[in-house]
Amino acid sequence: MSHITNGALAIDLPTPRVPAVRNRLKDTPVPGPKRVLLAAPRGYCAGVDRAVIAVEKALEHYGSPVYVRKQIVHNVHVVSTLESQGAIFVDEVEEVPEGAHVVFSAHGVSPAVVQGAADRGLQAIDATCPLVTKVHREAVRFGSQGRHIILIGHAGHEEVEGTMGHAADRTTLVQNPDEVDDLVVEDPDNLVWLSQTTLSVDETMETVRRLRERFPSIQNPPSDDICYATQNRQVAIKKVAVGADLVIVVGSANSSNSVRLVEVALEHGAKAAYRVDYASEIRQEWLDGVETVGVTSGASVPEVLVQEVLDDLADAGYGDVAEVKTAEEDLMFSLPKELRKDSTGAVDERALGGRTR
Ligand code: SF4
DSSP: OOOETTTTTOEEOOOOOOOOOOOOOOOOSSSSSOEEEEESOOOOOHHHHHHHHHHHHHHHHHHHHHHEOHHHHHHHOOOOOOHHHEEEEEEEEGGSOOEEEEEEEOOOHHHHHHHHHHHTTOOEEOOOOOOHHHHHHHHHHHHTTTTTTEEOTTTTOOHHHHHHHHTTEEEEOOOOOGGGGGGOOOOOTTTEEEEEETHHHHHHHHHHHHHHHHTTTTTSSSSOOSHHHHHHHHHHHHHTTTTTTEEEEOOOOOOOHHHHHHHHHHHTOSSSSSEEESSGGOOOGGTTOOOOEEEEOOOOOOOOOHHHHHHHHHTTTOOEEEEEEOOOOOOOOOOOOOBBBBBTBBBTTTTSSSOOO
16 A cells, blocks of 8 residues: 655555556356446546646646645546656645645635635646536526525535535535435525536436425526536446446545446446455455456546456456447547647647547
């Protein structure tokens, strides 16, 4: 294990295991043929890709160290890799030396954080996913119209803190359908609901149903707040889970969309489902009697980590891999404007935020 201690972050990180250590899992007999159903889409979304490239390019442009407020994306491998390249992760902008470069993470920040960075003379690069920024704008708009916002999301998640900061006095957080029963609002006819981008679609719809029951005139957001990547990965794992004895989700414990994938798999037919950061965490006993293994990964997971899982599963006899594809994704976002050109003024080929896996 490695331990990040830069700033206030103190995260135990499993040591990256690339290249993979092979032949750890044993090929034990099961009643029928062994196979893997590999969900697609999986892994990196456009917002994560853009944020990770933003840190890489900031290091190229400005040299090490570049400070990053919070984990740039919620994945221990990505964070530890960037740290090894010279990024320093901190919890708050007050930990960044005055005048230094700081990158805001894909999960977004509140206006108070932006102001805090400006007060310290920091050179801020905003890697907030544009789909999170869209929710921020909705919060600002509805707040300025005097509406009260019911934000569906998880307390303590950085995205929720950032969104609430855009309409702090006019937002109430609801974390699940049951919490709707306890909601106290001033004007039941002046409500609008918004949501975190990485929630379970089904659970959120249940929360909305309960909100509508109690507050029939509550207004919907102008468009989906749960992002395309979260929705697509949940649709794919639902299809995989129906036929899976076991589902393995590659993703970190603090990755909301990865944790949701485990829940969705269990709700849609998987007999068991586990989340792992690395293939080395797969336990031999998970494979007892298992014929079909479903595999997917959260939106902040590089494909190399999925490949390690597939390699280890192949060692255990699961070399027959069929992809279950439910959508094509080709969305790309422009990089933050400070980073679109290299030192010669040429537009970097990654400037659109996309990269091959
Ligand atoms: S999961 Fe969705 S909202 Fe979050 S970074 Fe990816 S595309 Fe953006």
